[in-house]
Amino acid sequence: MVDARHRLDIQFGVEAGGWPDEALLEARAGRVLEHAAGHLADRLAQPFPDAPVEISLVFTDDDAIRAVNREWRNQDKPTNVLSFPAFPLQPGGKPGSMLGDIVLAEETLRREALDLGIAFDDHLTHLLVHGFLHLFGYDHMTEEEAEVMEGLETRILAELGLADPYRD
Numbered sequence: 001m002v003d004a005r006h007r008l009d010i011q012f013g014v015e016a017g018g019w020p021d022e023a024l025l026e027a028r029a030g031r032v033l034e035h036a037a038g039h040l041a042d043r044l045a046q047p048f049p050d051a052p053v054e055i056s057l058v059f060t061d062d063d064a065i066r067a068v069n070r071e072w073r074n075q076d077k078p079t080n081v082l083s084f085p086a087f088p089l090q091p092g093g094k095p096g097s098m099l100g101d102i103v104l105a106e107e108t109l110r111r112e113a114l115d116l117g118i119a120f121d122d123h124l125t126h127l128l129v130h131g132f133l134h135l136f137g138y139d140h141m142t143e144e145e146a147e148v149m150e151g152l153e154t155r156i157l158a159e160l161g162l163a164d165p166y167r168d
Contacts, residue, residue, distance in 0.1 A: 007034075007037075007048075007052040007053075008030075008033055008034060008037055008052055008053055008054075008055055008099075009052040009053065009054045009055070010026075010029065010030055010033060010054075010055050010056075010057060011054060011055065011056045011057065012025075012026050012029065012057050012059075013056075013057070013058050013059065014059045014060075015058055015059065015060040015061075015064060016060045016061040016063070016064055016106075017059060017060055017061035017062075017105070017106030017107065018106055018107075018110075019059045019106050020121075025059065028121065028124070028125070029057055029128055032125050032128045032129060032132075032160065033055065033128060033132055035156065035159065035160060036128075036129050036132045036133070036156050037132075039152075039155070039156050039159065040136065043155075044092065045092075046092060046136065047092075047093075047094040048094070048095065049094065049095065049096065049097060051097060053095050053096075053097060053098070053099045054097060054098045054099060055099045055100065055101070055102065055132075055135070056100070056101040056102070057101075057102050057104075057128075058101065058102070058103040058104070059104055059106065060103060060104070060105060060106070061105060061106055061107055062078035062105050062106075062107040062108055063078075064103075064105070065078050065079060065082060065103055065104075065105035065108070066078040066079075068082060068103060069082060072084070078105050078107070078108050079105065079108060080104065080105060080108045080109055080112060080127055081102065081103065081104050081105075081127040081128075081130060081131045082102070082103045082131070083100060083101070083102050083103075083131040083132075083134035083135055084100050084101040084102075084103075085099070085100040085134070085135050085137070086098040086099060086100040086101075087100075088137070089135070089136055089137040090137045091136060091137045091138050091148075092137075093136075093137060095135075095136070099135045099136075100135040102128070102131035102132065102134075102135070104124070104127060104128075104131070109123055109124055109127065116165075118163075122162050122163075125157065125160060125162060126153065126157060126162065126165045129153050129156050129157060130149075130153055133149055133152060133153065138152065150166050153165070153166075154166060
């Protein structure tokens with residue numbers, strides 16, 4: 001049973017792209033994010049509000065994420081995942097009832113998985129965890145931040161039975 005301290009209310013939408021079956025995608029995303037939330041709560045004493053925190057997951061394609069990336073980050077190119085925290089949060093800070101949005105692009109994820117020689121589902125799992133950690137204030141803009149965030153990602157993914165995505 002999921003501890004009430006880290007329950008999530010995941011709003012889920014597939015807008016575009018050749019994503020896997022929606023029910024399977026929703027189940028995978030829910031399992032991954034609930035596990036990541038549990039890890040934060042159990043291992044790092046991450047506080048959570050009493051009520052579940054809302055997260056919006058948007059599964060889309062390269063064209064749509066490129067437009068979002070251009071509008072919000074001034075980068076006119078597709079990317080694998082974008083995270084938009086509802087409110088600024090420092091790692092270890094208590095989120096409000098709305099955590100934020102995670103947007104993923106199917107074509108970019110498929111290309112990267114192929115280039116990396118890993119399963120699409122494994123890469124998707126990694127990027128869900130990566131995007132989720134951004135919503136909690138983790139970042140990788142400096143070497144120190146990257147070391148903390150990548151270490152946390154690696155530990156969460158290992159608990160899910162996946163290899164270290166930063167090993168090489």
